[in-house]
Structure formats: C-alpha cells, structure tokens
Amino acid sequence: MPKQGATALVVPLPEADPLLAAVADRFPDAVRPLPAHLTLLYPFLPAGALDEQVFAALDEVFADQPPLRVEFAECRRASGFAALLPDPADGLSALVGELRRRWPDLLPYDGRFGAEVDLHVTVALNTAEATADAVTREIIPEFTPIRAHLREARLIAFHGQWQLRRRFEFTA
Template structure:
C-alpha cells in the first residue's frame, strides 16, 4: 500500500475495465482496486499549484491518443497489455521525464525506462498470470481505445483524482 500523499500520473483506459472485471471475477487477488490505466509516472512529486500549472502546460494542446491493446506481456506473476502504437504514450512519458528528471518510473525498481502498459494481473502466482494471458485476455483482445485524459492521483487512504487534464488537441 502506498504512503499517504504519494502521487501518480495515469491515463485511464475504461475500454479495458471489462477485461479487468473478468480477471477479478476469477482471480480476485490478481487485480488492483483501480480502474484500468496506463501509468505515466509513479511515484510522482508532491502536489502544489506550480506542479499543476506545469502539468497543464505539458498536456495543453495534445490530441487524444488512439491505441489498440492486443499484445499481452507476462513475467512471473505479472501480466500486462501493451499499447500499439506506443509512441504517443512514450512521448508523454519522455516529456514528463525531461521536466522531472529525478522522478524514476516506479522509483527505479524496474530500471529507468518502463514500457507503457495496462496491468491486468499483479503480484500473483505465475500460473495465475499465465491463465490470464492464455484464457482471459484472448476473449477481449484486441481492445481499441481513445485516450482522452490524464489523471493526477493522490493517495489519501485510497487513490483519489486530484486533477484531470484533457487531451483535446
């Protein structure tokens, strides 16, 4: 569980929520209690007015991103859907990393570069992640999505949306 006040930048992907619901119905402990999303940066910086203004500048004028989630990548007890194309999300992550170079994805736990993805199983047995990849994902994929906003989340006993930034182009 994150510490109070920890922040994250995520892109919600509601089109993937039915797949997460199917995973949770069969493997409740494999899914986090969050809507489907692509994490841009976590943990992020503490929220203040300047951070919000800087984020508004980063996201201003950016168009919605059209992606498809067809490929599932699995490693141990982790399974994730990869966006195609990924370049729009990678560009957003790159811009954020240039603005906040000391902020490493996942605190550097997985290195300095992490591919954009939607997690569909996490911290579970390898057999569960394999079943998710082999049995559940194919019933839903490919999933086409239009990514229209970025959420700045703050953990306050649970994740709460602090600010939404629209991608309207």
C-alpha cells in the same frame, strides 16, 4: 500498497475495465482495486509538494496533447505479472518523455524496474505463476484486441484510497 500522499499521473482506460472485471471474478487477488489505466509516471511528486507551479507545468505538458487512438493486443508476461501494451505507443511515450525531462529525478516505480518502463495496462500483478499464465492464455484472448480513444490524463493521490486531484484533457 502505496505510501500515504503518493501521487501518480495516469490515463484512464475504461475500455479495459471488462477485462479486469473478468480477471477479478476468477482471480480476485490478481487485480488491484483500481479502474483500468496506463501509468505515465508513478510515483510523481508527494501530494504535499503539489502547488500552483506544479499544476501550471502539468498544464503545459498536456496543453497540446491530442486524443490518441490505441489498440491493446500484445501481452507482456513476467513473474506473477501480465500486462497489455499499447500500439502505437509513440504519442504516450512522448508524454512520458516530456514528464521525465521536467522531473528528471522521478524514476518510474522508484527505479525498481530500471529507468525506462514500457507503458502498459496491468492485468494481473503479484500473483502465482499459474494464475498469471491462466490470465494470459484463457482470459486476455477473450477481450483483445481492445481499441481505445484516450482523452485525458489524471493526477491522483493516495490517502487511504486513490483520489482524483486534477484532470488534463487531451484537446489539441
């Protein structure tokens, strides 16, 4: 569970919500209670540190971002974890690179998985190997490939539940 006041920059992926719902129907503990999304940077700055200067910097980062068309077909598996990777990932990787340049001390997932983490949509997390394997073999193939048109990033903050703080439309 995230800390109170934690924030994240995410890209919503409603096209993957049916996949997450199917996983949750069969394995409720495998899916987090969040809509499908790609995480650009988590944790971001603490909610108390968000001010107009930070919002202006984020506006700059996202100002020239065009909408992106991506597909999710490749599955990545690790211990108790299953995720889908975006293709192409370069536009999203460029966004992450710019965020990391502006806030170099912020490591994805506090550095638990290294300084660089592949962009992904989490499908199952912290679950038994048999569950992650079943998700990968039996459920994901029914829903992939997922084609998506990414149109915005969101800054969300955790206060007992995740709450929207700000939207950044991809309009360039």
